[in-house]
Amino acid sequence: MRSAGIHHITAIAGDPQRNLDFYTETLGLRLVKRTVNFDDPGSYHFYFGDNIGSPGTIITFFPWPGARQGSRGSGQVTTVSFAVPPNAIAFWKERLRANHVIAEEIGGRFGSNTLRFLDPDGMRLELIATHVIPSGVEGSRGNYLKGSAAGSLPASAQGYGVAGDVARDDRIGGFAAPTLEVRKPEETEDLLTAILGFEFVAEENNRWRFRGRGSNASAEIDLVSSDAGFGQIAVGTVHHIAFRAADDEEQLRVREQLVARGLNVTPVIDRQYFHSIYFREPNGILFEIATDEPGFLIDEPADELGESLKLPPIYEPSRDEIEHVLPTIHLHHSAAS
Numbered sequence: 001m002r003s004a005g006i007h008h009i010t011a012i013a014g015d016p017q018r019n020l021d022f023y024t025e026t027l028g029l030r031l032v033k034r035t036v037n038f039d040d041p042g043s044y045h046f047y048f049g050d051n052i053g054s055p056g057t058i059i060t061f062f063p064w065p066g067a068r069q070g071s072r073g074s075g076q077v078t079t080v081s082f083a084v085p086p087n088a089i090a091f092w093k094e095r096l097r098a099n100h101v102i103a104e105e106i107g108g109r110f111g112s113n114t115l116r117f118l119d120p121d122g123m124r125l126e127l128i129a130t131h132v133i134p135s136g137v138e139g140s141r142g143n144y145l146k147g148s149a150a151g152s153l154p155a156s157a158q159g160y161g162v163a164g165d166v167a168r169d170d171r172i173g174g175f176a177a178p179t180l181e182v183r184k185p186e187e188t189e190d191l192l193t194a195i196l197g198f199e200f201v202a203e204e205n206n207r208w209r210f211r212g213r214g215s216n217a218s219a220e221i222d223l224v225s226s227d228a229g230f231g232q233i234a235v236g237t238v239h240h241i242a243f244r245a246a247d248d249e250e251q252l253r254v255r256e257q258l259v260a261r262g263l264n265v266t267p268v269i270d271r272q273y274f275h276s277i278y279f280r281e282p283n284g285i286l287f288e289i290a291t292d293e294p295g296f297l298i299d300e301p302a303d304e305l306g307e308s309l310k311l312p313p314i315y316e317p318s319r320d321e322i323e324h325v326l327p328t329i330h331l332h333h334s335a336a337s
């Protein structure tokens with residue numbers, strides 16, 4: 001396998017409306033899917049990303065109102081980092097300030113300026129000034145579009161633009177080397193390089209950078225060696241990180257390799273928008289391998305993504321009960337530019 005990098009990252013939030021407002025209104029991402037946790041249909045599952053939900057741009061949340069707060073520690077993705085264009089840091093500093101978000105500027109990680117801040121649930125985020133390759137340019141994303149009825153996309157959904165009011169030159173363009181904190185980095189490194197097809201690219205201050213196939217920022221992750229105790233996965237923490245498989249065949253091949261290593265891997269699970277396998281890597285982080293196909297356009301057109309509650313076929317007969325127990329939420333529409 002030579003993974004193209006991150007497919008999505010899933011985290012746990014508290015209040016659903018506050019989570020929705022922050023990722024759409026403040027960060028300018030688009031809600032690309034409003035659905036339920038397929039393992040717990042009484043709670044929401046929100047997907048935020050670019051205008052069409054391209055793999056590598058998707059951050060998802062299980063909002064658990066009233067649940068306990070988690071804590072950062074080893075065996076976790078401790079920081080979710082997004083790519084912004086090299087000249088966009090000043091814009092984001094001002095935008096975050098205007099939204100009462102306290103951001104700290106970190107100079108030059110691997111030469112890239114970085115803004116660090118917390119989301120409303122205390123999850124650590126970063127915006128990293130980096131070269132962003134728009135979707136549709138990179139080969140694998142081009143294939144993704146072709147496979148997802150790209151021909152029918154409205155002009156507003158082309159490229160990597162998002163639905164909020166952030167101008168194209170400042171927009172978040174997918175992930176950029178999120179931080180995985182682990183006690184024994186060599187064990188995670190071995191899995192990343194031997195099975196998932198990542199390459200070591202650079203080291204700086206106890207931080208090792210790895211890159212999958214392709215040159216997009218979402219192809220990269222950072223491993224940081226940590227003596228910290230294990231983090232507690234709950235509100236404000238990352239639940240799992242998913243890596244991209246080219247197709248179902250590659251996913252099955254990599255599953256066999258993981259099983260041969262003695263890892264406890266789930267069967268392939270149909271997640272409606274992709275097919276997934278899950279396992280814990282040697283340092284305890286929950287990894288997922290997800291296919292690009294079929295994608296988020298399978299059950300609603302590009303210009304209606306996120307507008308209404310979508311349920312997988314098994315839950316459609318229970319739609320009334322599910323809608324009754326889910327908290328009411330409102331999606332504000334910013335003027336798209």
Ligand code: ZN
Binds near residue numbers: 008010240
């Ligand atoms: Zn996932």
